[in-house]
Amino acid sequence: MSESNAVIRVEGIRKTYLMGKTEVHALQGVDFTVEQGELVAIMGASGSGKSTLMNIIGGLDYPSSGSYFLDGIEVNKLSKNELADVRNQKIGFVFQGFNLLARTSAIENTELPLLYDRKNRFKNHREAARKALERVGLGDRVDHHPNELSGGQQQRVAIARALVTTPSIVLADEPTGNLDSKTTVEVMQLFQELNAEGVTIILVTHEDEVARYARRVVELRDGQIIKDVIQQPDSAADDVRDLLARRKAAQDLEAEALAGDAATTNQGTLDAG
């Protein structure tokens, strides 16, 4: 692949936090490139700097040193307002917490980024938001407030909000951190589908269960990349199907067992008679 295909190019990035008098080196020289259409999982122990890196890539924070190019633009040279527009136009961010607005319905949460779209690419905000919610399978929950939704549903609203501006990059910081295994696989299926449509996806996780759906896995330790491998990803869609099949089989088995029990009971009654 050629150099021009790199949508994200991070060069020698350092991030140092000052905690009173002690310095915390969250990132200590990270070099990292992501090509158009990749699905990357960033792994690492807690405190290894995953969120810090994601926030810089997402244009939420500036690095202490080093440079970061997004689509060839050096992001850390942009003004605050230009950076806000980059966040709005190019990136869809799914946060570690869901970060939805409370007392605000799913559809209102989803259409929020369109309010700040200075290019006015979408005439009908409601319609665009509804489509995004349908895309994540929440077409029947548009008027629910976050406190009326399950964790998985809230996460899907957050994903819909990230998708509504049709960004070319989706960044997700532990998108499955608060979800059970079934919902996790469903969310991963969604990401794989989006990726198949050409969206570049970077997600953070510390579970191998999640990382196995990514083609590329990058591992961080103490603010440095220690591993960067390409692998054959599992299909989340298959796993979902398997999961459903297994669940159905278990249910059938249970039903059969119940029916069997009933039959033996009947037998017993007959015997007595």
Next chain:
Amino acid sequence: MRAFRLIKVAGKSIVKNKMRTLLTMLGIIIGVGAVIIMVAIGEGAQSQIEEQIQNLGTNMLVITPGAATTSGASQGAMSFNRLRSEDADKIRNESVYAAGVSEVIFTRTQIVGGNGNWRSTIHGVTTDYPVIRDWDLRSGRFFDASEERTGKKVIVLGATIADNLFPDRDPVGERVLVRNVPMDVIGVLEMKGQTPDGNDQDDVALAPVQTVQRRLSNWTFIRQILVNTYSPDDIDEAQEELKAIMREAHGLADWAPDDFEIRNQEQLSEAAQGTTEVMTALLAAIASISLLVGGIGIMNIMLVSVTERTREIGIRMAIGARGGDVLTQFLIESIVMSILGGALGIALGVGGSSLLGSSMGWATAVNTETVVVAIVFSAAVGIFFGFYPARKAAALNPIDALRFE
């Protein structure tokens, strides 16, 4: 379109936090309401005073002993009393504009009769007096020219005296004692109410000037000469003419200042109006302070809400809101709240002042000027006090705002 959407967002946030909104607006509501009520009371008092001055009698001129100013220093109205019956006679004989002329002398004394006694003021006047003052009788009659000339011991009571000394009957035909002089009550005046400065005009008794001078008081100087003209249009000319007559009567040289003062209705009311204008301004100033306090209340709540909503600001910025968008949102919120509060305050003010007007019997007048000023002021309060918290919100870093607990 974007502005409209931002207004909608602000509107939603206002509706979603009803309690917060109400508390924020309360200061403005009370402030604007107070300003309107206070100004209405002040203006009502003013128009009432104007009406009362009109009531003094139309076409009237009042001559009083002058505050003769020598070398610029006033020596006080009574320091140089030179009004006499001769002056009044000269006006009667020479003036073309004067329709009626009446000397007025006062004496303060006890009136005994009927139920007991009553301390009041007796005015010595002439037969022209009720016409000049436009003052009718409730019962009985006024004294006539011959009674006046001969100084008959007759008296006409004001409504307050009549009602206090003779609460159960018409005093006409009764006899009262004034300084041990028995006087026949021949009439009772109609109720006239209070003067602009709060004196009871009905707490007075009228007797022929001759009678008062000869039998009740040895004070022969005259306190006032009242003159009325045939028509209100003559007032200015009459004033000039009376001035000339008075100067001649007093034998004043050309260089000498007037030793008397002639004032018409307008000049009388100016003094009274001056005081009520001061009162209105004072009331408005006090009420404005409450409006200011209301504004500070808005700032307070907006500041708290910036802190409370730091996460919301972080989320909005993370998905692409610029600092300016956040600033606009918060500013619109505070402006909408203060204008809404202003509108409710106007309703409170208009309702409150008409309620006060009807229940307390005060004349209150809401004028549109105050209402417009109140609206503009509350919008200004919203911008002024909303700006600082809004800027604080806009200056937040998205990542810091998101991390805020």
